[in-house]
Amino acid sequence: DAKTTQPPSMDCAEGRAANLPCNHSTISGNEYVYWYRQIHSQGPQYIIHGLKNNETNEMASLIITEDRKSSTLILPHATLRDTAVYYCIVRVAASGAGSYQLTFGKGTKLSVIP
Amino acid sequence: KAGVTQTPRYLIKTRGQQVTLSCSPISGHRSVSWYQQTPGQGLQFLFEYFSETQRNKGNFPGRFSGRQFSNSRSEMNVSTLELGDSALYLCASSPGQVVTTYEQYFGPGTRLTVT
Numbered sequence: 001d002a003k004t005t006q007p008p009s010m011d012c013a014e015g016r017a018a019n020l021p022c023n024h025s026t027i028s029g030n031e032y033v034y035w036y037r038q039i040h041s042q043g044p045q046y047i048i049h050g051l052k053n054n055e056t057n058e059m060a061s062l063i064i065t066e067d068r069k070s071s072t073l074i075l076p077h078a079t080l081r082d083t084a085v086y087y088c089i090v091r092v093a094a095s096g097a098g099s100y101q102l103t104f105g106k107g108t109k110l111s112v113i114p
Numbered sequence: 115k116a117g118v119t120q121t122p123r124y125l126i127k128t129r130g131q132q133v134t135l136s137c138s139p140i141s142g143h144r145s146v147s148w149y150q151q152t153p154g155q156g157l158q159f160l161f162e163y164f165s166e167t168q169r170n171k172g173n174f175p176g177r178f179s180g181r182q183f184s185n186s187r188s189e190m191n192v193s194t195l196e197l198g199d200s201a202l203y204l205c206a207s208s209p210g211q212v213v214t215t216y217e218q219y220f221g222p223g224t225r226l227t228v229t
Contacts (some may be wrong), residue, residue: 043220099170
């Protein structure tokens with residue numbers, strides 16, 4: 001799976017959009033981008049994933065550049081409860097066989113400021 | 115639908131002892147994965163079980179083992195505990211044999227402290 005690079009920390013004002021970048025310059029054509037977050041002392045929580053098109057769900061939006069070498073997770077209206085470590089993971093497309101193993105990097109610690 | 119449950123939530127053990135942690139996946143989920151999280155190494159994959167069989171294993175010594183029961187509940191065991199085994203142990207539940215997405219559901223974890 002391709003390596004990802006994320007800034008170690010970011011701040012965001014409450015109510016503003018939080019834009020979390022992820023670089024995955026060695027991503028290959030069959031690899032998806034997944035985002036998880038971990039609120040302090042809890043288990044990680046799945047947020048969203050995508051291949052090449054932008055994706056949106058009730059939690060966030062995922063914007064993937066046309067060359068797929070980077071992506072941005074957008075939390076449209078950050079709240080204090082969004083303070084967490086956000087992990088960007090690149091994973092080969094599931095093929096039916098194999099396992100659910102995920103490789104987590106160090107992630108970005110997002111602090112939402114009142 | 116109830117989430118992933120892990121017991122106990124906190125545990126204190128002494129070096130050299132062994133410990134067993136338990137995980138109950140989401141109802142209907144048949145795959146259970148275990149991860150270790152430490153401040154120094156971050157989140158690391160331990161192993162995954164499906165249908166009572168280990169399907170994948172991370173790079174951990176043989177002191178770390180696991181098993182899965184017919185009802186999909188899983189246990190992991192660490193023998194001859196070392197100080198470095200102090201960590202948050204997380205269990206993740208996934209639907210089944212055919213992996214179509216890496217959307218996993220994590221439990222709250224068991225915080226193990228080895229003294």
